[in-house]
Amino acid sequence: MNPCVEFVPINIEGKTGIDVVIHSEEATLADYLSALEEYIERGTYQRVRAETGKCEGCDVCCQERVPLTSLDVLVLQKGLAPGLPLGEFFKRFTNVCVSGPVVDITLARQSDEKCIFLNRETRRCLNYNERPLVCRTYICTPLAPRARKLRDTIVNTGEDELVRLWFRSSVKDGLVIHEAWDPEINEEDWSENAWTGKITPQQVYLKDIVPSSLWNELYEKGE
Ligand code: SF4
Ligand code: SF4
Structure with a gap:
């Protein structure tokens, strides 16, 4: 068990779901x-969308939007196309959609809408x-x-x-945009955050990401 983050079962409207506590x-x-991957593997909870009762061989959630974080792209780039x-x-592996001031960067899908x-x-x-963080952390x-x-x-802070990385990548060849709806984007709207400059998940501290009100809900001092 991870001593810093603990996932536990919780009853939600008659189904066994998952709760989390941070101890450090x-x-x-x-x-x-x-901690989450271990819990998904061995913990107690009910899958509510599974076709087969397990994730292996089920592709229900691989037909949905997969938003990407900065670390996902760095890991995928290193593994797929160093x-x-x-x-x-x-251009090749994502779909960038700009709608007004909003930029949405997701993993590319094929014409059948699957990943x-x-x-x-x-x-x-x-x-x-x-696989991206959203895939690693989703369980139905x-x-x-x-x-x-x-x-x-x-996910949102990542x-x-x-x-920010996407803006910087544009310096040489211009911004990659697959879909645009009245784009009104301004790089200054994306200020640095706790992910900035980090290249591994070990460098990103949860306390630096979450607002203090949420931290107070999550934190229970460990033994
Ligand atoms: S989390 Fe996704 S892959 Fe796993 S059982 Fe649920 S729908 Fe299927
Ligand atoms: S990256 Fe893998 S796990 Fe994630 S949506 Fe695509 S196929 Fe599914």
């Missing part, structure tokens, strides 16, 4: 990921070890409100940092 002010994104300029990476990394026959991820079970807020905050 030094808890990192890496602690969150390893040396490929970031702008080219965005580019999904093996259609086996229904398995072709890039499992490097009810989440306690604070567990949902924590996941949303992690997405914001990716937009």
Whole structure:
């Protein structure tokens, strides 16, 4: 068990879902990921969307939008196409949609709306070890409100940092945009955050990401 982040079962409207508690002010994104992956593997909860009762061989959530964080793109770029300029990476592996002031960068999908990394026959991820944070942290079970807020905050702050990377990647070849609806974007709207300059989840501290009100809900001092 991870001593910094603990996932526990909780009853939500008659279903066994998942709650989370943070036990250390030094808890990192890496602690969150390893504790959640272990819980998904061995913990007690009910999957509510599974076709087969397990994730292996189920592709229900691989047909949905996969927002990317800055660390996801750095990991995928290193694994899939080392040396490929970031702008080219965005072009080939993502979908960048700009709507007014909003920038949405997601993993590319094919014309059947399924993820580019999904093996259609086996229904398995072709890039499992490097799958994005959203894939690693999603499980189709009810989440306690604070567990949902924590996941949303992690994903949203990581997405914001990716937009900063996307702006920077444009210096040489211009911005990569796949879809645009009245774009009105301004780089200054994305200020630095706790993800800035970080290249591994061990460097991202949860306390630096979450607002203090949410931290107070999540933190219970460990033994
Ligand atoms: S989390 Fe996704 S892959 Fe796993 S059982 Fe639920 S819908 Fe299927
Ligand atoms: S990266 Fe893998 S796990 Fe994530 S949506 Fe694509 S196929 Fe599914």
